[in-house]
Amino acid sequence: MVDERGPSPGPDRAWPLGLVQREVVLVIVLAVVAIVLFGMTRSLAEWSAGTDVAAAARAFDEGEALVTAGDLPRGIAALRRAVSRDRLNATYVLALVRALTAAGGAEAAAEARRLLLQLREREPDRPEINFRLARLSAATGDVDEATRYYNHAMYGLAPDSPEYDRRRIRVELATLLLDSGDRERALAELFALAPDVPDEAADRLELGRLFLRAGDPRSALTQFSAALRVEAGNAEASAGAGEAALALGSFVQAERYLQAAIRQGATDPGVRARLDTARLVRSISPLSSGLVSSERARRLRGGLDWAEGRLRACAGGAAASDPLADELARFRQQPLATLRETDTLIDGVNRIASAIAVIAGRCPDRDPAEAAWRAVAQTAGAAAR
Amino acid sequence: MTSRWTGRWPFRSGEWRIRDSQLFLALTIVIGVLAGLSAVLFALSIDAAGHFFFGMAPSTARVILVPTLVSLLTGVLLSKYFRDARGSGVPQTKAAYHLRQGVIHPRVPIGKFVTGVLCIGSGHSMGREGPSVQIGAGLASALGQWLRLPPERVKALVPVGASAALAAAFNTPVAAVLFALEEIIADLNAPLLGSTVVASVAAVIVERTLLGNEPLFHVPEYQLQHPIELVAYVALGIAGGLASVAFGKGLLGARRFFLGLPASTRMWQPAMGGLAIGLVLVMFPQVAGVGYEHIDQALNGGLLLWGMVALCVVKGLATIVSYSTGNAGGIFAPSLFLGAMVGGAMGFVVQWLAPMVNVPVGEPGAYALVGMGTLFAGIIRAPMTSVFMIFEITQDYQIFVPLMVANLISLFISRRYQPEAIYEALLKQDRVHLPSALTRQSVGGWRAGDVMRTDIAALFVDAATPVSRALERATTEAASSLIVGRPEAIAGIVAREALERAVADGRSTSPASTVMSVDWAHVHPDHGIDVVLDRFNRNPGGLLPVLSRANVQAVEGAITRETLMQVFGSQSARRPERETTGAG
Numbered sequence: 001m002v003d004e005r006g007p008s009p010g011p012d013r014a015w016p017l018g019l020v021q022r023e024v025v026l027v028i029v030l031a032v033v034a035i036v037l038f039g040m041t042r043s044l045a046e047w048s049a050g051t052d053v054a055a056a057a058r059a060f061d062e063g064e065a066l067v068t069a070g071d072l073p074r075g076i077a078a079l080r081r082a083v084s085r086d087r088l089n090a091t092y093v094l095a096l097v098r099a100l101t102a103a104g105g106a107e108a109a110a111e112a113r114r115l116l117l118q119l120r121e122r123e124p125d126r127p128e129i130n131f132r133l134a135r136l137s138a139a140t141g142d143v144d145e146a147t148r149y150y151n152h153a154m155y156g157l158a159p160d161s162p163e164y165d166r167r168r169i170r171v172e173l174a175t176l177l178l179d180s181g182d183r184e185r186a187l188a189e190l191f192a193l194a195p196d197v198p199d200e201a202a203d204r205l206e207l208g209r210l211f212l213r214a215g216d217p218r219s220a221l222t223q224f225s226a227a228l229r230v231e232a233g234n235a236e237a238s239a240g241a242g243e244a245a246l247a248l249g250s251f252v253q254a255e256r257y258l259q260a261a262i263r264q265g266a267t268d269p270g271v272r273a274r275l276d277t278a279r280l281v282r283s284i285s286p287l288s289s290g291l292v293s294s295e296r297a298r299r300l301r302g303g304l305d306w307a308e309g310r311l312r313a314c315a316g317g318a319a320a321s322d323p324l325a326d327e328l329a330r331f332r333q334q335p336l337a338t339l340r341e342t343d344t345l346i347d348g349v350n351r352i353a354s355a356i357a358v359i360a361g362r363c364p365d366r367d368p369a370e371a372a373w374r375a376v377a378q379t380a381g382a383a384a385r
Numbered sequence: 386m387t388s389r390w391t392g393r394w395p396f397r398s399g400e401w402r403i404r405d406s407q408l409f410l411a412l413t414i415v416i417g418v419l420a421g422l423s424a425v426l427f428a429l430s431i432d433a434a435g436h437f438f439f440g441m442a443p444s445t446a447r448v449i450l451v452p453t454l455v456s457l458l459t460g461v462l463l464s465k466y467f468r469d470a471r472g473s474g475v476p477q478t479k480a481a482y483h484l485r486q487g488v489i490h491p492r493v494p495i496g497k498f499v500t501g502v503l504c505i506g507s508g509h510s511m512g513r514e515g516p517s518v519q520i521g522a523g524l525a526s527a528l529g530q531w532l533r534l535p536p537e538r539v540k541a542l543v544p545v546g547a548s549a550a551l552a553a554a555f556n557t558p559v560a561a562v563l564f565a566l567e568e569i570i571a572d573l574n575a576p577l578l579g580s581t582v583v584a585s586v587a588a589v590i591v592e593r594t595l596l597g598n599e600p601l602f603h604v605p606e607y608q609l610q611h612p613i614e615l616v617a618y619v620a621l622g623i624a625g626g627l628a629s630v631a632f633g634k635g636l637l638g639a640r641r642f643f644l645g646l647p648a649s650t651r652m653w654q655p656a657m658g659g660l661a662i663g664l665v666l667v668m669f670p671q672v673a674g675v676g677y678e679h680i681d682q683a684l685n686g687g688l689l690l691w692g693m694v695a696l697c698v699v700k701g702l703a704t705i706v707s708y709s710t711g712n713a714g715g716i717f718a719p720s721l722f723l724g725a726m727v728g729g730a731m732g733f734v735v736q737w738l739a740p741m742v743n744v745p746v747g748e749p750g751a752y753a754l755v756g757m758g759t760l761f762a763g764i765i766r767a768p769m770t771s772v773f774m775i776f777e778i779t780q781d782y783q784i785f786v787p788l789m790v791a792n793l794i795s796l797f798i799s800r801r802y803q804p805e806a807i808y809e810a811l812l813k814q815d816r817v818h819l820p821s822a823l824t825r826q827s828v829g830g831w832r833a834g835d836v837m838r839t840d841i842a843a844l845f846v847d848a849a850t851p852v853s854r855a856l857e858r859a860t861t862e863a864a865s866s867l868i869v870g871r872p873e874a875i876a877g878i879v880a881r882e883a884l885e886r887a888v889a890d891g892r893s894t895s896p897a898s899t900v901m902s903v904d905w906a907h908v909h910p911d912h913g914i915d916v917v918l919d920r921f922n923r924n925p926g927g928l929l930p931v932l933s934r935a936n937v938q939a940v941e942g943a944i945t946r947e948t949l950m951q952v953f954g955s956q957s958a959r960r961p962e963r964e965t966t967g968a969g
Contacts, residue, residue: 026531026532027411027412027415027532030415030528033419034415034418034419037419038422041422041425041426042594042595045425045595048429048433055436058441059441077442081441081442084678087599088599107688107692110687110688111682111687113685113686114681114682117685117686118681
């Protein structure tokens with residue numbers, strides 16, 4: 001009950017009869033006045049809200065026009081006014097966020113993030129909100145948070161704009177994961193993405209490149225080949241396929257693709273370098289298919305000679321006593337029959353690869369044969385597996 | 386209660402109490418609704434005034450001129466018509482509750498509404514919660530007076546109206562109830578809990594119906610990340626306490642300065658403050674008004690370290706200027722603003738340090754949230770209100786422990802370096818002394834008002850009266866001391882011995898003020914006899930003035946050795962019987 005221990009009139013302080021009646025009447029009058037005032041205040045609140053909404057709409061139009069015209073500071077100021085007058089309007093808030101993102105800077109990013117988080121409280125599944133939050137988190141290097149928001153953006157409501165279709169979001173997520181070095185999670189996203197990729201050369205190319213970055217040249221080659229099926233003369237697709245084939249140890253195939261790429265007008269200097277490597281590998285690799293065993297042994301000895309010579313040349317004055325070079329020399333002196341054996345071939349290629357790692361640390365200048373022997377070593381690894 | 390038949394009312398007397406309580410309950414609900422409406426109207430009017438004064442994109446000249454010119458108008462209004470409407474309103478409400486039986490003139494809420502809308506709407510860095518409290522309390526008091534309720538009922542309505550208005554203004558009903566008990570009544574055990582709860586609930590229902598359920602701040606879920614993180618919150622408590630002291634001392638110092646200026650400048654001081662605020666707003670528009678939007682930014686990580694530091698400093702200075710120059714507006718919202726900035730900045734520092742000790746820490750927003758409570762506890766000195774207010778804002782218990790730790794440390798530091806709470810200190814600057822908790826709690830027994838003599842006209846001498854004339858008066862009246870000044874403005878006390886020495890030294894014609902003591906003790910009528918006896922011997926010549934609490938320059942009586950002897954020497958002296966006033 002109200003005022004349990006409060007002052008209450010004792011028997012001799014009881015309010016006189018007339019006063020009580022008067023007060024009851026007055027309280028009723030007050031209640032009526034309160035109801036009337038409530039109605040009036042409600043009307044005023046509605047009018048005030050309506051005025052705010054109208055003012056916000058004007059400010060939004062002004063802000064959008066300014067942003068479109070490239071006047072970001074004034075556009076942002078106008079959009080801020082729109083948001084301050086109509087805080088619940090997601091369209092205004094997102095427009096402001098887009099403008100702030102375009103303006104860049106830590107302060108703008110912080111403001112955009114706050115606005116998006118507030119908006120997300122009301123519309124947690126709206127793709128654009130989660131997508132933009134993901135980008136902001138990615139920009140600050142918070143990959144886990146960005147991944148969470150990307151996933152919300154992908155699995156939230158149906159996309160409300162072509163810009164936010166699930167495939168594009170997944171591509172961005174995979175790129176972020178690759179940038180952060182998380183190749184396993186990136187590959188998982190790419191495998192999820194592959195079935196949804198439309199049969200367009202550009203989309204296949206993009207996916208192929210991502211697979212290459214993720215260290216899966218086989219899937220990359222599949223995508224580049226698909227791109228070439230759609231657009232046979234696509235130089236980028238040929239170059240990508242050549243790179244993937246090179247990584248797979250398919251040097252003949254790589255040479256064919258890379259030659260095609262150059263024919264189709266590929267300008268990337270890397271394409272030419274990779275073609276040279278593919279050719280060199282074909283001429284020096286003891287593991288190439290179709291070789292007789294004596295030729296394999298001869299090529300291995302040639303590689304060991306080259307590596308020993310490089311090691312000693314790079315060691316300078318200490319060349320005479322280089323233990324790794326000495327070891328390569330001893331390995332080379334094994335009988336031809338032993339060198340022909342597959343295990344010895346692979347062991348020899350791996351020794352050359354180890355020597356190249358040492359050479360890379362000693363000599364500043366690069367020899368094209370180094371890249372070729374590395375590629376051979378990759379093939380040897382694949383063969384050993 | 387004895388049964389009594391009035392002969393005119395067809396109920397027995399036992400039913401009178403029920404009718405009384407029911408009536409009070411009905412009145413409480415009506416006051417809750419009206420106070421809620423007043424708070425909503427006040428908020429809407431401030432917004433409308435802001436939009437009207439500044440438009441959508443104000444020019445620099447407009448930003449400077451609006452607060453200056455509007456403050457020119459409010460300066461006139463506050464000096465000529467609404468003197469009690471300056472400042473926050475909480476101290477005035479406390480004074481009305483404790484010293485004037487809850488009587489607030491109906492002009493006060495009207496004046497506070499008008500001047501508050503003008504001042505806050507024109508960009509002064511002040512809050513709307515304090516004014517809402519005064520408006521709600523004034524409305525309740527005016528209605529109580531209009532209904533001719535007994536004095537204790539009128540007094541009881543003041544915290545009811547105050548809590549209802551605050552509940553609607555801040556959308557925190559529990560914190561509003563606690564604020565009324567903790568700050569207005571200054572007693573958490575006050576028997577008005579039920580009434581304040583009912584009124585606050587009614588007011589919040591009104592506010593939410595009119596303005597919607599949208600919370601004042603959108604706060605993400607924050608929690609203590611690791612027990613070690615409490616160390617960071619302890620540091621926040623220390624920083625908050627020091628910031629509270631700095632703000633409090635700055636505010637009181639600046640206000641003392643402006644009160645010390647000639648009275649003729651009083652009318653123009655708000656305009657001086659307005660001009661200063663206008664210039665500040667050109668560079669920092671964020672400090673205008675209540676600043677909820679920027680608190681929200683800090684809570685949601687929308688501000689960076691240096692932005693928060695700059696806003697904290699500028700907002701603190703702007704609030705000090707706005708308040709000390711006599712404008713109408715409170716320090717409730719500015720305290721929260723400063724707290725959010727101090728906390729947020731501290732959060733950034735903690736995040737920077739955390740990797741060094743490899744401990745997970747919360748977002749800067751979590752620190753901003755706790756910082757709000759910390760500075761509120763340090764400045765306003767209402768720790769329970771602070772804790773529950775943050776809880777009502779977040780509706781999350783996870784942040785409770787760091788909040789309480791930081792609050793208590795801030796409160797401790799604030800009390801250590803500024804013993805007097807800010808509202809009491811502001812009242813003292815206005816020459817109003819509120820009774821201490823001890824005085825309020827003292828029950829029965831003799832009080833200064835019981836033993837003082839009121840026939841004291843003959844004890845006064847004007848400050849310009851020559852020493853010889855003053856000595857003659859003391860001799861004639863057989864008084865060991867005289868009061869220098871007038872009954873409504875005491876200047877000091879002069880002992881007969883001092884007058885005699887002055888005459889002996891050949892200074893007969895010197896004014897009495899030159900030999901009076903300026904360091905003298907006084908009591909108020911409600912002080913217990915123990916306080917009277919303790920202070921009596923501190924004054925020269927055994928004269929202890931009894932001053933009004935509502936105006937500590939006004940003399941209500943005096944206690945002399947003779948009066949004490951009369952009271953205690955008489956065997957017939959009977960201890961007056963007195964009961965606690967339930968309403969405080």
